[in-house]
Amino acid sequence: MRGKYNTVLGSLLLAGAALAAPCPPAITAIAGKVAELRDVPAPFSPPCRLIAPGALRAALDHKLRRDLPVAPELFIEALTRLGFVTGEPAAIYNRLLDFYASQVLGYYEPDGDEMVVVDTPAAGRAEGALVWAHELEHAAQEHRFHLPSRLLAMRGDSDEQRAASAIAEGEAMLVMYVLNAPGVGVQGLELAETAVRQQARGLAPPGVPEYFVADLAFPYTAGFAAVLRAYRAGGWPAVDRLLAHPPTSTAALLHPDRPGVPGSVPAAALPPVPDGWREVFTDSVGEWGLAFLLGQRLGAQAADALAAGWDGDRLRLVRDPTRPDRWAVAWRLACRTVQARQSLEEAMQRTLPALFAHLAPPERLQFTWVGAGRTLEVRAAWPSPLPR
Numbered sequence: 559m560r561g562k563y564n565t566v567l568g569s570l571l572l573a574g575a576a577l578a579a580p581c582p583p584a585i586t587a588i589a590g591k592v593a594e595l596r597d598v599p600a601p602f603s604p605p606c607r608l609i610a611p612g613a614l615r616a617a618l619d620h621k622l623r624r625d626l627p628v629a630p631e632l633f634i635e636a637l638t639r640l641g642f643v644t645g646e647p648a649a650i651y652n653r654l655l656d657f658y659a660s661q662v663l664g665y666y667e668p669d670g671d672e673m674v675v676v677d678t679p680a681a682g683r684a685e686g687a688l689v690w691a692h693e694l695e696h697a698a699q700e701h702r703f704h705l706p707s708r709l710l711a712m713r714g715d716s717d718e719q720r721a722a723s724a725i726a727e728g729e730a731m732l733v734m735y736v737l738n739a740p741g742v743g744v745q746g747l748e749l750a751e752t753a754v755r756q757q758a759r760g761l762a763p764p765g766v767p768e769y770f771v772a773d774l775a776f777p778y779t780a781g782f783a784a785v786l787r788a789y790r791a792g793g794w795p796a797v798d799r800l801l802a803h804p805p806t807s808t809a810a811l812l813h814p815d816r817p818g819v820p821g822s823v824p825a826a827a828l829p830p831v832p833d834g835w836r837e838v839f840t841d842s843v844g845e846w847g848l849a850f851l852l853g854q855r856l857g858a859q860a861a862d863a864l865a866a867g868w869d870g871d872r873l874r875l876v877r878d879p880t881r882p883d884r885w886a887v888a889w890r891l892a893c894r895t896v897q898a899r900q901s902l903e904e905a906m907q908r909t910l911p912a913l914f915a916h917l918a919p920p921e922r923l924q925f926t927w928v929g930a931g932r933t934l935e936v937r938a939a940w941p942s943p944l945p946r
Contacts, residue, residue, distance in 0.1 A: 581606035585673060585690045591737055592694045604697045608677040615659045627713055627839055636838050636875055639885045641913030642851060643767035653765040663689045666696040668706040691737045695730040703801045717844025721811040722804040728781025729797055732789060744790055751786055755779050772850060784811055808846035809868050821870035821892050828874045828888050832941045838875040855909040864905050867898025885917045886939040893932045903929045906936065914938050
């Protein structure tokens with residue numbers, strides 16, 4: 559099971575030099591089955607491009623530099639400053655490139671509505687057919703709901719993007735399993751869900767920080783569970799509703815039975831970028847990200863319980879261009895109850911000084927805490943306004 563589906567869990571969208579070519583028979587054969595299962599209007603046969611295995615790593619690097627809001631090395635450094643990962647950013651990035659490149663067999667590219675195929679013998683084997691079912695379903699999602707294109711437009715809110723991506727990956731996993739085992743019942747699908755979770759726990763490449771492994775696995779595990787729950791309740795029409803209107807946060811994905819919609823915190827609620835400083839990014843951490851961060855110090859169970867009180871957040875990360883060691887954070891969080899905010903505030907006061915230890919020199923790592931009602935605002939190493 560693990561060897562059979564590893565390529566699916568590791569698939570990434572990437573771009574690079576490629577040659578137009580006829581689609582491998584494995585792709586052509588499975589495209590019709592996907593179209594029939596998911597009611598995709600004809601014709602449904604995305605064209606193919608071939609990419610050489612030796613060009614894959616460079617192509618992946620090009621894709622990441624094009625699609626990330628900041629350079630990959632800077633993005634990884636930001637994660638180290640915030641306590642999500644530890645290590646030297648350039649070395650981590652090189653290991654990530656090696657890991658991702660080792661997992662990719664092919665992918666669907668929504669920009670050109672085409673399948674990009676790594677030119678290896680594996681592309682035509684049975685293992686490859688599973689990947690093509692998965693990736694062709696992403697093409698079907700684009701044709702019917704424009705979901706892959708919508709995901710690309712969510713770069714400003716990684717929590718929303720993570721939640722919507724989970725639906726996209728989870729539904730593609732469901733299609734892959736149904737086509738691989740025609741007539742499979744709900745019990746068999748539940749066994750498949752367990753297998754996916756077990757496989758994700760075993761996905762631990764050497765030298766790759768846990769954050770990237772967990773972030774890669776989350777859409778497949780939580781997403782497959784959410785889609786399977788909808789499928790059990792209402793079949794493919796219920797799944798279609800998820801694709802058309804995916805949850806807007808990981809909190810909504812993880813707690814589908816909660817009444818109402820999780821809140822949000824606008825970027826305007828944060829202080830502006832200080833004079834002379836540069837913004838790295840402004841983003842939403844979300845329940846999943848908050849749980850992972852706190853889990854570095856509190857353990858998963860306690861962190862999950864605290865993060866479950868999340869009801870919206872926005873974080874602004876800035877840096878001093880004249881001092882590479884000086885970064886600062888302003889983070890505003892909303893909680894579901896006053897008690898949840900009080901518990902989160904107490905936990906963050908205990909953990910953030912250690913998690914943010916690399917944000918600025920010790921003498922400048924000052925914290926400001928403002929808790930009122932259900933809202934908490936934290937500023938770490940944030941510079942005071944200059945007199946005018």
